[in-house]
Amino acid sequence: MKRQVVARAGDVPPGECKLVTVAGREIGVFNIGGQYFALANRCPHEGGPLCQGRIGPLVTSDGPGTYRLDRDRELLRCPWHGWEFDIRTGQSWCDPKSTRARQFQVTVEAGEKLVKGPYVAETFPVSVEEEYVVVEV
Amino acid sequence: MPSATALLPYVDEFWRDQIVDRHIDRYPFTLTSYPPNSPLSARPDWRQPSGAPAGDLDAIRRQALDPFGSSIAICNVLHGAVALFNEDMAMALCSAVNDWVAKELLDREPRLRASILVPLHNTELAVAEIERVAKDRRFVQVLLFAMNEMLLGRRNYWPIYAAAEKHGLAIGIHAGSTYRHAPMASGWPAHRVEDYIAQSAAFESQLLSFLAEGVFQKFTSLRLVLIESGFTWLPNLLWRTSKGWRGMRPETPWIDRSPAEIVREHVRVTLQPVDAPKGDARTLTQALEHIGSDRMLLFSTDYPHWQFDGDDVLPDGLPADLVKRVLVDNPTETYPRLREGAQIGDNAATQKEAVR
Amino acid sequence: MNIPVRHATAAAKLAIVDCDIHPAFRKPSDLYPFMAARWREHMTTYGEHLRQGLSGQLQWPRMMAAGLRVDAFPDEGPPGSDLELMRRQHLDANGVEHGMLMQLSKGGMEERNLEFAAALSHAINEWQLETFVKPEPRLRAGIVVPQEDAAFAVKEIEHRAADRSFAQIIISPRSSDPLGHRRYWPIFEAAELCNLPIALHVQGFSGGHASTSSGWPTYYMEEHYAATTGMQNTVTSLVFEGVFERFPKLKVVLIEGGFAWAPALCWRMDKHWERMRSETPHVTRPPSEYIREHVWFTTQPIEEPENPQHLAEVIEWIGWDRLMFSTDYPHWDFDHPQHTFKFAMTETQKSKVFRDNARALYNLP
Numbered sequence: 001m002k003r004q005v006v007a008r009a010g011d012v013p014p015g016e017c018k019l020v021t022v023a024g025r026e027i028g029v030f031n032i033g034g035q036y037f038a039l040a041n042r043c044p045h046e047g048g049p050l051c052q053g054r055i056g057p058l059v060t061s062d063g064p065g066t067y068r069l070d071r072d073r074e075l076l077r078c079p080w081h082g083w084e085f086d087i088r089t090g091q092s093w094c095d096p097k098s099t100r101a102r103q104f105q106v107t108v109e110a111g112e113k114l115v116k117g118p119y120v121a122e123t124f125p126v127s128v129e130e131e132y133v134v135v136e137v
Numbered sequence: 138m139p140s141a142t143a144l145l146p147y148v149d150e151f152w153r154d155q156i157v158d159r160h161i162d163r164y165p166f167t168l169t170s171y172p173p174n175s176p177l178s179a180r181p182d183w184r185q186p187s188g189a190p191a192g193d194l195d196a197i198r199r200q201a202l203d204p205f206g207s208s209i210a211i212c213n214v215l216h217g218a219v220a221l222f223n224e225d226m227a228m229a230l231c232s233a234v235n236d237w238v239a240k241e242l243l244d245r246e247p248r249l250r251a252s253i254l255v256p257l258h259n260t261e262l263a264v265a266e267i268e269r270v271a272k273d274r275r276f277v278q279v280l281l282f283a284m285n286e287m288l289l290g291r292r293n294y295w296p297i298y299a300a301a302e303k304h305g306l307a308i309g310i311h312a313g314s315t316y317r318h319a320p321m322a323s324g325w326p327a328h329r330v331e332d333y334i335a336q337s338a339a340f341e342s343q344l345l346s347f348l349a350e351g352v353f354q355k356f357t358s359l360r361l362v363l364i365e366s367g368f369t370w371l372p373n374l375l376w377r378t379s380k381g382w383r384g385m386r387p388e389t390p391w392i393d394r395s396p397a398e399i400v401r402e403h404v405r406v407t408l409q410p411v412d413a414p415k416g417d418a419r420t421l422t423q424a425l426e427h428i429g430s431d432r433m434l435l436f437s438t439d440y441p442h443w444q445f446d447g448d449d450v451l452p453d454g455l456p457a458d459l460v461k462r463v464l465v466d467n468p469t470e471t472y473p474r475l476r477e478g479a480q481i482g483d484n485a486a487t488q489k490e491a492v493r
Numbered sequence: 494m495n496i497p498v499r500h501a502t503a504a505a506k507l508a509i510v511d512c513d514i515h516p517a518f519r520k521p522s523d524l525y526p527f528m529a530a531r532w533r534e535h536m537t538t539y540g541e542h543l544r545q546g547l548s549g550q551l552q553w554p555r556m557m558a559a560g561l562r563v564d565a566f567p568d569e570g571p572p573g574s575d576l577e578l579m580r581r582q583h584l585d586a587n588g589v590e591h592g593m594l595m596q597l598s599k600g601g602m603e604e605r606n607l608e609f610a611a612a613l614s615h616a617i618n619e620w621q622l623e624t625f626v627k628p629e630p631r632l633r634a635g636i637v638v639p640q641e642d643a644a645f646a647v648k649e650i651e652h653r654a655a656d657r658s659f660a661q662i663i664i665s666p667r668s669s670d671p672l673g674h675r676r677y678w679p680i681f682e683a684a685e686l687c688n689l690p691i692a693l694h695v696q697g698f699s700g701g702h703a704s705t706s707s708g709w710p711t712y713y714m715e716e717h718y719a720a721t722t723g724m725q726n727t728v729t730s731l732v733f734e735g736v737f738e739r740f741p742k743l744k745v746v747l748i749e750g751g752f753a754w755a756p757a758l759c760w761r762m763d764k765h766w767e768r769m770r771s772e773t774p775h776v777t778r779p780p781s782e783y784i785r786e787h788v789w790f791t792t793q794p795i796e797e798p799e800n801p802q803h804l805a806e807v808i809e810w811i812g813w814d815r816l817m818f819s820t821d822y823p824h825w826d827f828d829h830p831q832h833t834f835k836f837a838m839t840e841t842q843k844s845k846v847f848r849d850n851a852r853a854l855y856n857l858p
Contacts, residue, residue, distance in 0.1 A: 046832040052564050054557065061390035064292070064351030068390075079563030080827055082384030082556050094383040094395070176768050284706040291711065319702045321726035322719065324670045330769040331671075331733045334762055335706060338722035342705035342715070349712040369757035372803065376753060376796040377718060384826065385556055385714045397799070412761035420810070424757075427803045443768060 002137050009108055009131040012036070015074075017051050022137045027104060029133055030055070030087050032074045037087050038135050039076070040102035044092075048080035050101055055087065076101075105136040138214055139237045141166060147233035152226070166217035166230070170313040171442075175329060180443035194245055201440035201488075202248055204448055209468075209475055210488045211250045213280055213311050213364065214238055219256060220315040227256035228266065235270050243275045250475065252280035252309050260293060264300045271304035277472040278307035278362060283339040284314030290346030295355065302356045305473050307405075310343055312336045312365040337412070340366040341374055344404065348378060351391040353403045360471050362405045365439050367412040372427035375400060401430040405471045407437035408463060409444040411452040421454030434463045435471060436488050507843060508590035509830050510851035512791045513694070513748050513819035514583070514632070516594050516625050517573035523624070524599060527616035535609060542605040544699045551697055553713040557825060565823035572823035576629060583822045584631055587830050590848070591857050592632045593660055593819075594621055595694050595748060600637030602665040603698035610639035614649055618659075626658045633660035633855070635692055640664035640672070641700070643679040650680070654687035660855045661746065666693040666727040669700040673734025681740045690744040690789070690854060693727060695720040724750035725758050728788065732762060735775040737783040744854060745788050749821055752790035756810040759784055785812060789854055791819035792846065793828040801835040813842050817851045 006020040012031040019028055019041060026041035028051025043050040058073035075084045075093060084093040085101045092099035108131050141162040145153050156162050171178045183200050185193070202210055218230035231254040238251045253270045255263035270276050279301050281289060289310065301308050313336075319325045320335045340363050347353065347361060378396035386392065392399070413421045425434075438450055451460065468488075469475050518524060525533045545552055557563065565582065567575035584592060600617035601610030614637055621634035636653045638646035646664070653659050662684050666672065672693075684691050703709045704719040724747050737743060762780035766773070790811065798804050808816060820827050830847065838846075851857065 046827075046829045048562075048827075048829070049564050054563070059387040059390045061393075064355050064391045066391070077557060079557070080825060080829075082825060084383070084386065092383075094386065176771070177765070286708060288705060288707045288710060288715075314706070318706055318708055320706050321671050321730065322702055322704050322706070322723040323666065323668045323672060323700060323726055323730070324674075324702050326671050326726075326730055326733070327674070328733050328769075328772055330765055330772050331729050333765055333769070334729050334733075334758075335726055337758070337761055338725045339706045341722050342707060342710070342719065345715045345718050346707075346710065349710070349714045367757070367761055369760060370754060372798070372807075373721070373751070373753040373757065373796065374718075376798045376804075377721065377751065378714070380794070380797045381714055381717055385712075385717065388556065389712055389714055410761075410764065412757060412764055414760055414763070423803075423806050427798070427806070429799070 003134050004137065005132045006135045007133045009133055012133065015055060017055060019051055020135070022135055025137065026051070027135060027137075029106065029135065030074075030076075032087055036106040036108060036133055038104040038106045039085070039087065039090055040104070042102065043078040043080065043083065044099050044101055045078065045081060045083055048078050050076060050078050050085065053077045053079045058084075058093070107134050107136075108132065109134050138166075138216060139234060139241070144230065144233040144237055147236040148229050152229045155226070168215055168217050168220065168313050169316060170332065171215065172329065177333065177443055179441040180446075183441040183443075194242060197249075197440070198246065201438055205438060205450060205488060207248065207488045209248055209250055211252065211277060211472075212238065212242060213252045213309065214254060215311065215313055216254055219254065219282065222258070224256055224259040224262060227258065228262045231256050232266055232269075235266070235276070239273055239275070243273075250275050250277045250472075252276065252278045253306070254280050255297070257281060257285055257294075260296050264296045267297065267300040267304065267306070271300070271306060274474055274477055276306070277474045278309040281308065281310050282313040282315060283310055283336050283343060283366070284316070284318065284320060286315070286317040288346035289343050290348070290350035290352050292350065295352070298352060298356045298359055302359045307360040307362050307472055309362045309364050310340065310366070312340075314339070336365075337367045337370050341370060344374060344400065345378065348392065348396050348399060349389055351389065353399055354391045354393065359403060360405065361403055362407065362435065362471060364407045364437070365409065365442070366406055367410055368406040368428070368434065369412045369424050371400075371406070371433075372424065372429075375429070397429070401433065405433050405435050405467065407435050407439070409437045409439035409442075409450070411444070413452065413454070416453055418454030421452055422456060425454070425456070425459070431459055431462050432467055432470070434459070435468045436464045438488050507847055508588050509818060509847040510591045510593075510855075510857065511587070511589045511820050511822070512593045512746070512817045512851055513595050513793060513821050514579075514592040515573050515822065515824060516596060516621065517571045518599075519570035519574040524613075524616050524620055527619040527623075528612055532609065532612040532616075541599065541603075542609070543603050544605065544701055553710070553716040555713065555825070560825050562823045562825055562827055576625060579822070580629065583820070584629070587820070589631060591851070591855070593692075593851075593855070594625060594632055594634050595663065595692070596621055596635065596637055597694060597696065598698070600663070601639040602637065602663070603667075603696070603700065604639060607639065607642045607645070610642060611645045611649075614638050614645070618649070618653060622658055634658055635661045635663035636689070637663045638680070640668050640677055640680060643676055646680050647683045650683045650687060650689070654689060659689070660857075661690045661692040663692045663694065665696045665698070665700060666723060666750075667696040667698065667700045667702075667704075669702075671730030671734070672727050673730035673732070673736050675734070678736070678739065681736055681743050685740045685743045688742070690746050692746045692748055693724070693750070694748040695724070695750050720749065721751040721754050725754055728758065728784065729762060732780045732783050733766075733773055733776055735773070737787045738775055738777065743787055746791065746817070746854070747788060748791045748819065749793060750790070751794065751796065752792070752811060752816060753796045753804065753807050755784065755790065756807060785815070789815050789817055789850065791817050792833060793819040793821045794826045795828050795833050797835065804834075805836045813845050814850055816846050817854070818847045
């Protein structure tokens with residue numbers, strides 16, 4: 001497993017996604033209410049650029065003609081066929097058992113703990129106040 | 138089917154007067170969908186000596202019940218009253234048909250059950266008729282037609298489904314049209330056979346309507362039976378709707394599971410016609426596998442329509458372990474009222490027939 | 494459900510023919526240079542005269558981004574309007590050797606004013622050539638004609654037929670009468686004479702009838718499905734009016750209408766044709782035979798049964814030489830060539846579906 005710094009914590013605003021490349025793979029890093037998740041930018045259905053899709057709350061219903069937004073569940077809608085994936089787990093909303101977007105482990109770590117890598121060296125200063133998003137691939 | 142004259146005892150004084158005075162009793166109320174002399178409308182050996190397709194109870198016993206060993210048969214009277222525009226006249230005649238069926242068929246032949254004919258143009262009247270007739274436990278479903286003025290899943294029809302669910306009646310959609318719209322999305326075909334073939338697409342549209350509108354989410358124990366619809370078109374519908382649902386779900390978020398699952402649970406189809414290559418067992422077996430459920434098929438003869446010859450009602454390729462399900466188990470599960478006071482033998486068929 | 498890696502690499506090397514690509518205007522006035530002043534004026538003053546309640550928009554709004562791939566938006570204009578992006582993102586990236594353009598709107602197929610329809614048809618055919626086909630030889634246009642004006646349609650077909658930039662004739666399957674009706678026969682005659690297929694692409698605009706035989710659907714989910722029932726209706730009409738008897742060399746392509754419905758419809762047509770034969774004596778052979786000889790189907794949107802092998806069985810019934818791959822780029826329910834089929838295909842099957850069937854039908858080099 002390879003751990004790589006992909007962004008500064010402030011780079012990914014809440015409710016948004018940053019696309020990064022790690023070990024040749026395109027990965028979307030999501031900030032959901034201060035927590036970070038990373039998904040492969042490749043829809044398990046037909047390989048579409050999943051992480052370019054829209055992030056939004058889950059739409060549910062209490063019955064025909066009623067519509068509810070569940071803001072505790074952030075879903076990603078694939079820009080191709082609109083399939084919905086739970087950002088936290090990568091699971092397809094409609095086929096939780098059989099379809100899943102590839103997930104990666106994400107942690108946020110204080111700058112001083114990190115080994116200097118190309119990203120850090122390239123653009124951002126390291127300091128004890130800075131926090132970095134690290135993805136394990 | 139009862140003639141207009143035969144219905145006179147079952148309508149009130151006002152309608153008796155109207156029917157006779159306006160010569161309405163001289164009309165047969167045949168649906169355009171089934172021209173009486175067309176080959177489909179009656180198998181040659183099932184025609185009355187007069188040429189009329191089916192009709193008397195004796196013929197029904199001899200031709201539709203006995204040869205197939207049916208313990209129970211559900212009659213569907215495809216009476217043209219439903220195509221009239223006058224709601225009250227349609228209601229009076231539908232009521233009369235239902236009462237005629239109870240007296241002339243059900244009272245005289247204990248193996249028979251029936252469907253309730255209703256005037257769809259007025260939901261309140263339709264519900265009133267369901268409430269009235271449902272007390273007679275020999276009526277097991279509400280009869281609707283595959284082509285109407287509006288798609289059947291629409292919310293304005295929901296009081297009908299509420300009444301049906303309340304009384305443990307299935308909703309039966311039968312092939313046929315009131316021709317309020319063209320039978321095709323591109324208009325009016327030249328030939329009868331084209332109108333008939335287009336019926337299967339009509340059933341698909343109706344099923345989509347039930348699914349999309351969330352009828353089964355609202356009426357969780359409702360059963361929908363598609364009668365004389367064919368069934369080999371089902372796999373394509375199950376696949377297409379289930380795939381589409383994943384992308385279109387937010388517009389109809391009440392659909393909380395795969396449409397294929399919903400259909401397999403709530404929807405049934407009658408056996409005839411078997412739209413599959415004759416004598417090709419392998420193809421039919423594959424098609425049944427594609428449908429993916431052994432609960433959906435209900436035995437039917439579609440008597441007196443000409444869908445098969447002799448006693449060849451069960452097609453090649455129907456797996457042996459499915460036969461009893463089709464003949465007995467599936468129908469009795471679909472129509473809970475069938476179990477009431479009936480003697481259903483293990484090998485006996487429970488069937489649906491059209492009485493034109 | 495997750496993509497098996499072993500299938501993903503297979504189609505990467507294969508040059509493919511994409512039988513359904515949708516070009517678009519950068520802005521509506523892109524069509525004006527190809528129209529006479531009188532019609533430019535008419536367009537801006539009165540606009541199109543269609544059979545629907547809302548002007549300039551669909552009454553069943555599409556899902557996400559108006560039914561377009563979110564990643565296919567160029568800097569300017571809608572998806573499909575930027576040839577550079579189309580090349581980069583699709584033609585080059587997916588090995589598209591030949592792409593069939595399907596222009597769906599503003600070509601007059603749905604226009605109620607037939608004089609205007611003729612002007613639109615002429616303009617749209619010129620626009621396709623100038624904007625897409627001339628700069629990009631991998632693309633082929635379709636001769637868009639208003640099917641309700643058969644006389645004009647025939648003239649436009651004859652005018653364009655010799656130009657190999659046009660691969661087929663595009664008319665709407667949501668016509669005002671079922672397409673087998675005799676008044677459309679001059680168009681089929683012209684198509685047969687010119688040896689060009691008739692392309693029937695799913696249409697969002699009504700020709701005067703509701704999209705189902707019980708009226709108008711409520712939700713997009715239903716309207717989306719109505720594309721397949723409409724195609725079934727059209728095919729039934731073509732068979733039973735005797736179009737294939739009268740025009741034995743006619744070829745018809747059904748685009749974006751699905752194909753898994755075809756075997757069941759063929760079986761149903763065969764069964765009831767036989768029973769009611771005396772009504773249509775001019776239909777001398779079982780309907781399924783006509784379908785096998787005259788009709789092709791594009792693959793998108795592909796069906797995805799729970800058991801992928803079931804789809805292979807359906808294709809066996811239809812025939813591997815009748816299916817032609819399509820992506821529907823840049824619409825939302827796009828099929829990616831590498832990930833469309835979820836069961837193992839032989840090399841021959843892949844070559845046929847992804848390239849050779851289309852090459853043969855369209856006489857491509």
